[in-house]
Amino acid sequence: MRHLGLKARMAIVGSILFAFYAVAAVVVMGVFGWPLPLVLVGSVAFVGVQYKVGKWMALRSVGAEDIPKDRYAEIHRRVESLSESMGIDKPRLMIARMGVPNAFAVGRKGAGTVVVSEELISRLDADEVEGVLAHELAHIRNRDVVMMVLGQGVASIVAIVAQWVVLLTGDNDIADFFLAIVVGQITQMLVMLFVFAISRYR
Template sequence: MQHTGLKLRMAFVGTILFAFYAALAGVALAMFGTGIWPIVAVGTLLFVGFQYKVGKWAALRSVGAQDMPEDQYPEIHRMVERLSDDMGIDKPTLKVAQMGVPNAFATGRRGAGVVVVSTELMQILTRDELEGVIAHELAHIRNRDVVTMVLGQSIAAMVGIAVQWVVILAGDNDFADFILGWIAGIVAQMLVMVFVLAISRYREYVADADAREHIGSGEPLARALEKIQSGSQHADQTRIDDSTAALCIFDSEKGLLRSILATHPPVEKRIERLRA
């Protein structure tokens, strides 16, 4: 499916993120000279690669994800093979975890993707509902959403670190300058993340639409989201931390600040679009 809206938003956000990165590189060049450029370029690649590798490892470890045995879950493996072939991607690694809540998430990239499904999710969903959830996660892998988010988060982090040290070095290097620099760095990072999270929310709509296209209807995924929301509200505890929740199909956190900095659109709006 060609998402014109996504492409336009990606172009807009990408331009803004590139402007932030260009400003960051410009500051480095102004402070250290043109000889620093190779270090800036290589450092950026290493930083993004480190964020990607560590983020993937931490997400899987945080929920205790284990390989999903094909002999115990043959139907799910066949389902993923069929959907992956339909989407034109390699079959990702399948893992299962006890998350404390019904949920699922994807991490990695094309050719090295991983889909994690909670045991709680498999207990409450019917076959077609689970197919809708898995199709949603495969769409994230096909659309390179995880890589895009890591790149955006890395730029935000680098901008925050740069602003922090610019403020510190511009002062007298006393304790007050360190505090001011720390605050300025956080504000700068949050400013960049506003743009990154805006595209993240739209990508959830796109993954929903892709899932609806590949399973033939939006109703199974809509029902799945209703069950996931209900199951999460009644769960006593969860093993999903904030960083992993950003990858999940459903994020139950609420509040004014979380609404502004949300990685997911309201589930009610997603269900409404799926059933439209």
């Protein structure tokens, strides 16, 4: 069953993020003189690259490797069963040594990846591991992982635009440079507050 509360919150946050993006786009067109098609193509490319690189870095940062089917046949079987019951494709399964029991999901529906730590598998029984896996699969099914990535992309775009506005409208000295950094950080955190609201709820 779809979680209507999560869907409603994602729709609201998505609308707010679009509003932030629209303001940033108008500023770029007004201050920098970029045409709308260039703004759209540039921002889509930026978020796309961030999505790909972010996924790659998340997996690389923990040293994730594919879970061998011969050694963890039960985990593969349970994920196949869960995926079928949720109506999604079976995601790529990976394992990593993280030092603590942990699991996370990256990617989107149809191209997702679930990473579990060796510590989690060793400390939990089979049913508990299945519960964790179901939780991560739900993130992929509800597309809230993608929402998080898009939110981070929009936050980065808005922050970059804010920094350049400060630099171009100031005296272009060292004080403006540091002010731009501060403004960019504050702007990014402001946008990310809405993304964190989804993160905490999910």
